[in-house]
Amino acid sequence: MKRSFRSDLKWSDVTPQSVYLDRRSLMSAAGGALVAALIGGRPAAAKIAAKPSALSTSEPPTKFEDITTYNNFYEFGTGKSDPSQYAGNLTIDPWSVQIDGLVDRPGSYGLGDILAKVTLEERIYRLRCVEAWSMVIPWIGFPLADLLTRAGVQPGAKYVAFQTLLRPEEMPGQQMALLDWPYVEGLRIDEAMHPLTILATGLYGDVLPRQNGAPIRLVVPWKYGFKSIKSIVKISLTDGEPPTTWKQMQSNEYGFYANVNPNVDHPRWSQASERVVGAGLFAGRKPTLMFNGYGEQVASLYAGQDLAKDY
Ligand SMILES: Nc1nc2c(c(=O)[nH]1)N[C@H]1C(S)=C(S)[C@@H](COP(=O)(O)O)O[C@H]1N2
Ligand SMILES: [Mo]
Numbered sequence: 001m002k003r004s005f006r007s008d009l010k011w012s013d014v015t016p017q018s019v020y021l022d023r024r025s026l027m028s029a030a031g032g033a034l035v036a037a038l039i040g041g042r043p044a045a046a047k048i049a050a051k052p053s054a055l056s057t058s059e060p061p062t063k064f065e066d067i068t069t070y071n072n073f074y075e076f077g078t079g080k081s082d083p084s085q086y087a088g089n090l091t092i093d094p095w096s097v098q099i100d101g102l103v104d105r106p107g108s109y110g111l112g113d114i115l116a117k118v119t120l121e122e123r124i125y126r127l128r129c130v131e132a133w134s135m136v137i138p139w140i141g142f143p144l145a146d147l148l149t150r151a152g153v154q155p156g157a158k159y160v161a162f163q164t165l166l167r168p169e170e171m172p173g174q175q176m177a178l179l180d181w182p183y184v185e186g187l188r189i190d191e192a193m194h195p196l197t198i199l200a201t202g203l204y205g206d207v208l209p210r211q212n213g214a215p216i217r218l219v220v221p222w223k224y225g226f227k228s229i230k231s232i233v234k235i236s237l238t239d240g241e242p243p244t245t246w247k248q249m250q251s252n253e254y255g256f257y258a259n260v261n262p263n264v265d266h267p268r269w270s271q272a273s274e275r276v277v278g279a280g281l282f283a284g285r286k287p288t289l290m291f292n293g294y295g296e297q298v299a300s301l302y303a304g305q306d307l308a309k310d311y
Contacts, residue, residue: 048120048202050140055196056124057293062135064204066278071211072129073230074178075164075171082173083211090170090231092215101161101236104152111215115201117150118142122205123198125221127228128260128292134274139219140202145193153189153237160192161185161242162218163234179245185229186242186256187220190301196221196294199232222294224258255311259302260292264311 061067073083097114100106120140128134148160166182168174174181191197200219201208208214213230220227226246236242246254253267262272276284291298302310 047206048140050120050122050202050205053121053123055297056122056138057126057136059124059126059136061124061138061204062276062278067135067137067203068209068211070135070277072225073173073211073213075173075181075183075231076211077173078178084209086172087210087214090167090210090214092210092231095215095233097216097232098234099147099151099236100234101238102154102157103148103237104154106151111201114147114216118146120201121198123200123219125196125198125219126292127219127221127225128274128288130224130226130254130258130266130271132269132271132274132288133277134288134292135277137219138204139198139200140205140208141198141200141219143195144197144199144218145195147199147235148192148237151235151237153193156239157237158189159238159240159242160187160189161234161236161238162187162229162232163236164229165231165233180248183229183245184243185218185227186238186244187227188241188301189237191220191298194298194301196297222259222291222298224254224260226254227258257302257307257310259298259307259311260288261290261307261311262288263290264308 069084070080071083072080073087076083076086093111095111096108097111098108120142122138122140124136124138126134126136144160162185164183165171166174168181187197198219199216200213201216203209203212208217213228213232216232217230218228218232227244241256244254244256246258247256260271265271271288273285274288276286278284289295
């Protein structure tokens with residue numbers, strides 16, 4: 001079923017049609033457009049009009065080369081350079097996202113339809129991997145809450161489940177039993193509706209490279225990176241906690257919450273400090289902050305919870 005959002009739904013703002021069209025033409029020009037735009041390893045000019053967000057960190061961003069060549073995306077292999085090497089053939093246009101479960105307006109929504117009605121913002125957020133490295137990434141995206149509100153969250157919805165594309169012919173990692181495919185993730189509804197939680201569609205002023213989860217991925221900056229699921233094709237509102245890939249794989253090592261927490265170590269290594277990617281092997285280690293530094297905004301979500309138990 002293909003359907004559009006009703007036009008009388010409330011949005012804080014509307015992205016000008018020209019921005020949306022420009023983005024579409026960029027996307028259909030495939031990865032070549034992005035490569036052509038790179039001068040000195042960075043996009044020459046911002047091509048996506050995105051207003052800066054006050055929710056950004058003021059830390060200097062990680063270099064574009066590091067953000068786009070040191071990745072985790074097991075659909076393309078387990079090596080950090082596998083995604084940039086093997087994601088080039090992924091078809092990302094056309095793309096649609098199925099929204100279902102406890103929503104008033106379920107359906108399959110084209111990405112163009114989704115993006116035509118949101119205000120894209122640049123949000124500079126830290127991504128902290130459970131493997132104890134971190135990057136600061138200038139994402140372009142919009143609050144997940146905007147999309148969920150448009151779809152109409154029903155009162156019984158307690159969780160949001162996300163699913164990555166399953167397409168083994170274009171995702172060579174899915175031809176191996178590395179994980180239980182497709183990759184799935186989830187958030188509690190209050191986490192999903194929090195203004196820091198975004199759906200990212202770009203970075204460094206340009207469309208999202210495939211290795212970073214094109215054309216649309218989640219970014220939850222106070223949680224370990226594995227929660228930030230890439231290349232999303234399905235979003236379901238549920239009343240129970242949905243299964244999540246890494247918890248299913250190894251539930252004593254990876255929990256549902258996965259809030260960045262320097263006081264709760266991974267069973268096989270410490271989470272007390274992190275290696276800042278790009279800062280050099282010996283120079284760039286620093287103490288990890290509770291909730292990845294976003295405690296002021298999100299700590300209240302977990303009032304009364306034992307975060308050593310709910311890891
Ligand atoms: N579908 C999918 N999403 C995924 C992953 C993956 O393997 N598959 N890896 C996760 C992990 S462990 C991390 S740290 C981040 C890395 O995002 P980046 O490569 O854009 O930095 O993506 C997350 N999202
Ligand atoms: Mo990660």
